[in-house]
Amino acid sequence: MSIKLENVNYIYEDGTINRFRALKDINLEVNDGEFVGLIGHTGSGKSTLIQHFNGLVKPTEGVVSYNGEDIFGEKYNRKNLRLEVGLVFQYPEHQLFEAEVLQDVAFGPRNQGLSEKEALIKAKEALALVGIGENYYNKSPFELSGGEKRKVAIAGILAMEPKILILDEPTAGLDPKGRDNILELLKRIHGERKITVILVSHSMEDIAKYVDRMIVMNKGSIMYDDSPKKIFRYHKELEEIGLAAPQITYLMQRLKESGYDVDENATTIEEALKGLNINA
Amino acid sequence: MMSNIIRTKNLIHDYPKCDEDGNVIGSYRALDDVNIEIEQGSFVAVLGHNGSGKSTFAKHLNAILYPTEGCVWVNGYDTSAEEDVWNVRQSAGMVFQNPDNQIIGTVVEEDVAFGPENMGVKTKEIWDRVNYALNAVRMNAYREHSPNKLSGGQKQRVAIAGVVAMRPKCIILDEPTAMLDPVGRKEVISTIKHLNKTEGITVILITHYMDEVIDADRVYVMNNAKVEMQGTPREIFSNVEKLKEIGLDVPQVTELAYELRKRGISMRDGILTIDEFVEEYGRLVK
Numbered sequence: 170m171s172i173k174l175e176n177v178n179y180i181y182e183d184g185t186i187n188r189f190r191a192l193k194d195i196n197l198e199v200n201d202g203e204f205v206g207l208i209g210h211t212g213s214g215k216s217t218l219i220q221h222f223n224g225l226v227k228p229t230e231g232v233v234s235y236n237g238e239d240i241f242g243e244k245y246n247r248k249n250l251r252l253e254v255g256l257v258f259q260y261p262e263h264q265l266f267e268a269e270v271l272q273d274v275a276f277g278p279r280n281q282g283l284s285e286k287e288a289l290i291k292a293k294e295a296l297a298l299v300g301i302g303e304n305y306y307n308k309s310p311f312e313l314s315g316g317e318k319r320k321v322a323i324a325g326i327l328a329m330e331p332k333i334l335i336l337d338e339p340t341a342g343l344d345p346k347g348r349d350n351i352l353e354l355l356k357r358i359h360g361e362r363k364i365t366v367i368l369v370s371h372s373m374e375d376i377a378k379y380v381d382r383m384i385v386m387n388k389g390s391i392m393y394d395d396s397p398k399k400i401f402r403y404h405k406e407l408e409e410i411g412l413a414a415p416q417i418t419y420l421m422q423r424l425k426e427s428g429y430d431v432d433e434n435a436t437t438i439e440e441a442l443k444g445l446n447i448n449a
Numbered sequence: 450m451m452s453n454i455i456r457t458k459n460l461i462h463d464y465p466k467c468d469e470d471g472n473v474i475g476s477y478r479a480l481d482d483v484n485i486e487i488e489q490g491s492f493v494a495v496l497g498h499n500g501s502g503k504s505t506f507a508k509h510l511n512a513i514l515y516p517t518e519g520c521v522w523v524n525g526y527d528t529s530a531e532e533d534v535w536n537v538r539q540s541a542g543m544v545f546q547n548p549d550n551q552i553i554g555t556v557v558e559e560d561v562a563f564g565p566e567n568m569g570v571k572t573k574e575i576w577d578r579v580n581y582a583l584n585a586v587r588m589n590a591y592r593e594h595s596p597n598k599l600s601g602g603q604k605q606r607v608a609i610a611g612v613v614a615m616r617p618k619c620i621i622l623d624e625p626t627a628m629l630d631p632v633g634r635k636e637v638i639s640t641i642k643h644l645n646k647t648e649g650i651t652v653i654l655i656t657h658y659m660d661e662v663i664d665a666d667r668v669y670v671m672n673n674a675k676v677e678m679q680g681t682p683r684e685i686f687s688n689v690e691k692l693k694e695i696g697l698d699v700p701q702v703t704e705l706a707y708e709l710r711k712r713g714i715s716m717r718d719g720i721l722t723i724d725e726f727v728e729e730y731g732r733l734v735k
Contacts, residue, residue, distance in 0.1 A: 211600055211630045315499055342546070342627045344498040344657050346696035371630050374701065411632040416660075416701040420723050427727055429734060438705050447714055447734060 172222050172254070172333065173198045177231035179217055179389075191217040193389040195231070199333075199367065204359050206376040206397065207369045209386030210411040215369050218386065219335050222367070223254035252281060255331030259338050261322035262315070270313070270321050271296070271306040277329040288328075295328035296321070298361075299354055316347030320354070327358070333365040334358070340375070352379055374415045377401065377436040385412070401436050417441050454619050454651045455487040455510060455541070459519035462505050479505040481674040482519070487653065487667075489618065492645045494662040494682075495655045497671035498696040503655045506671065507623045510653065512537040524618055539568065541619040542612030546627050548604035557599075557607055558583070558592040564615040575614075582614040585648055586640050602633025606640050613644065619651040620644065626658065634658070659686075659698050663721045670695065687719035702726045 179192035191214050199205055199222075209215045220226045221233050224240045224247045233240050240250055258264065267273035275292035283291065296305070299320040310318055319339065326334065336355070340348040352375055359366045370376055376383055377397045385393040385400060387410045393400045400407075404414035404422075418436050421444060425433035432444025462480035465473045480502050487493050497503045508514040509521050512528040524540035526533040542564075545551055554560025558579050565575045583589040586606040596604055605625055612620055622641065626634040638661050645652045654661065662668055668685045670678035672695045678685055686692070689699050689707040699707070706720040706729070714733065720726050 210632055342624075344696065345698040346498055411630070413631060416723070417705065420702055420705070420726055423723055423727050424730060427731070429730065438701060438708060441705055442708055442712075445709070445730070447709065447730070 171198050171200045171236065173232075173234045173237075174221060174228075175232045175234070177221060177228045177233060179214075179221070179226065180229045183229060191389050192221075192228070195391060197384070197391065197394070199365060201332075201365055202359075202363055203365050203382055204356075204380050205365075205367045206380035206383045207367060207386065208371070208373070208376060208383060208412060213386040213410075214389040215386050216337060217389075219256065219337060219367065219369060222333070222335055223251050223256050225256070252329050253331055254333045254335065255326040255329060257323055257326050257334070257336040257339060259341060261325075261339075262310070262318035265310040265318060265322055265325075268309060269307050270301065270310060273310060274321060274324045274328050277325055281329060291328045291330070292324070295324040298327055298358060299324045300350075314347075316343055316350060319343065319347075319351065323351075323354075330362075331364065333367065335367040335369075337369045338371065339368070340370070340372070348375070355379070373397075373401070373413060377415045377417075385410075398434055398436050402434065452489050453486045453522075454489040454524055455485065455653075456522045457483050457485045457509070457519065458521075459484065460506075460509065460516050460521055461518040462502075462509065462514060463517040464505075478674050480509070483674075483676055485669060485676065487619075487651065490645075490649050490651055491666040492642070492652045492664065493654070494665040494668045495653065495671060496657070496659075496662065496668060496685075496697055498657075501671040501695075502674040503671050504623055507543065507621050507653070507655055510541050510619075510621050511543045513543075539615055540617055541621060542615055542617040544605070544608055544612055544620060544622040544625050546624045548601055548608055548628070551608040551611070552596045552604060555595060556592075557588065557594050557596055560596060560607060561610045561614050564611050568615060578614040578616065579610075582610040585613050585644060586610045587643075600633060601629045602636040605629065605633065605637050609637070609640060609644070613648075613650070617650065619653065621653045621655070623655045624657065625654075626656065626661065634661075657698075659700050659703075663700065670697070682721060683719040686721055 174195050174197045177192055177195040181189040181191055207215050221228060227241055235250055238245060240247060265273050271292055274295055275288040278288040278291040301320055310321060340351050355366055356379060383397045383400050384391060401414040401418045404418055407413060415436055417438060421431055421433045421435045421441060424431045430446055435441040435444035460480055460483040463476040463478050466475040466477050468474045495503050510523055512534050515529045521528040523537045526536045528537050552560050554563060561579045561582050562575050565578045583592055586609050588606050588610060596607060626637050641652055644650045663682045665682055668682050669676050686699055686703050692699055702723055703720055706716040706726060709716045716729055720729060
């Protein structure tokens with residue numbers, strides 16, 4: 170079970186003066202159960218890439234396949250694909266539209282053709298999963314805090330029980346507590362529901378802490394595809410494309426350069442505590 | 450003696466709570482007895498989680514909101530005096546989170562000219578001010594561009610230029626980098642620091658990002674509608690436990706030093722930078 174992109178190119182406004190090649194020869198496979206971080210500065214092609222994963226955009230060249238089938242094949246059911254590959258856009262709370270929280274979350278499953286009763290069961294399960302309690306069911310989404318709204322929006326996708334969950338900067342604009350809440354939530358869903366999570370983020374600290382595999386995009390191409398730990402060794406190259414490693418990486422490398430016996434590959438606080446080789 | 454550009458005395462703000470039909474059924478206290486004095490020319494940061502009262506506080510400095518009780522003075526003007534409202538707003542300009550909501554012109558220079566034009570500034574002086582403001586945010590090269598095609602960081606700098614063109618003594622920025630990528634964040638923060646250092650404009654930066662705060666002259670931490678902590682960045686970040694309790698972050702090196710201290714290693718308090726950590730580490734392993 171996987172999403173696979175082969176030699177994918179995507180060109181915006183082809184044939185006009187504004188022609189822009191947003192994706193260049195992308196080859197990529199995301200397998201079941203992975204927790205992937207996707208990083209790159211604004212305009213690097215991240216958002217265009219994730220829109221290929223559920224067939225929202227069609228590659229100008231190349232093939233996108235899901236479980237071995239070309240998603241733009243003649244008889245392929247893309248509606249089904251979109252139920253299995255859930256996409257949470259940036260600021261998803263702007264897409265809440267129902268008068269009450271529970272109804273908003275039930276919209277997706279209802280649209281899937283489930284009965285009213287089943288749709289409400291799915292909605293309640295999804296809300297429980299994101300930690301939104303019964304006392305919120307009949308509230309207006311406008312009464313909620315920013316972090317709560319975002320959880321409700323994510324629940325709206327989870328209620329459709331996707332096998333793959335893609336989130337475009339799900340923590341943007343949240344405060345530290347709200348951010349940690351969302352990331353811990355994703356980690357838990359990934360563990361409990363065994364779904365694949367693809368997380369677009371600007372925060373290297375978060376990526377270092379949560380994901381197993383990190384993909385770095387630059388100018389429409391994949392620059393690195395490896396574990397965060399290995400990629401952060403190229404912090405100079407990352408800086409050249411407007412990114413950076415976590416502060417811990419810089420600290421450990423500075424200590425190493427100053428001649429101290431430390432693990433210069435530590436990328437998180439926990440790893441640094443071990444890697445500093447210092448005892449009370 | 451340095452004068453205070455901003456002073457609040459026992460500032461209280463209550464928002465009305467309404468039922469479904471719009472009838473007022475009570476109130477919610479968003480600011481509770483806030484006393485703050487900000488020196489002309491300083492760089493002040495305000496931290497706090499969502500709902501702590503930061504943005505409500507910011508809106509008082511620009512006379513968007515008026516005190517329920519207590520007083521706010523901006524550049525000597527009482528913000529609740531109706532006749533001074535324009536003086537208040539010319540003294541203290543606001544920049545908001547979303548750059549797309551703040552740009553109205555179809556060309557960068559027109560957008561920046563909007564403020565002074567609205568103030569009734571003479572045409573020649575408007576252009577002087579636009580030049581000055583675009584130079585101050587280093588966006589002169591884009592003056593004839595359409596704002597639509599700019600990056601988030603560039604748009605936010607144009608929004609700042611729009612405020613600078615009104616020649617305020619003070620700029621209040623309410624999470625100006627929350628929607629930007631790392632490059633955009635750096636651009637905006639360096640612009641803000643430049644305005645403070647070389648143009649002498651008082652800066653009040655409301656943010657969630659702790660790394661933006663370490664160069665501030667003074668930091669205020671808001672929690673539950675009150676000023677819970679205040680001091681220099683070093684004083685504030687010496688209290689990692691309390692910051693965490695409030696739901697805030699500290700820079701990674703500060704947190705690492707704190708974790709080491711918890712394990713009985715005698716790292717000193719308030720380490721803010723990599724340099725300081727390296728120095729302290731050297732002292733310990735010697």
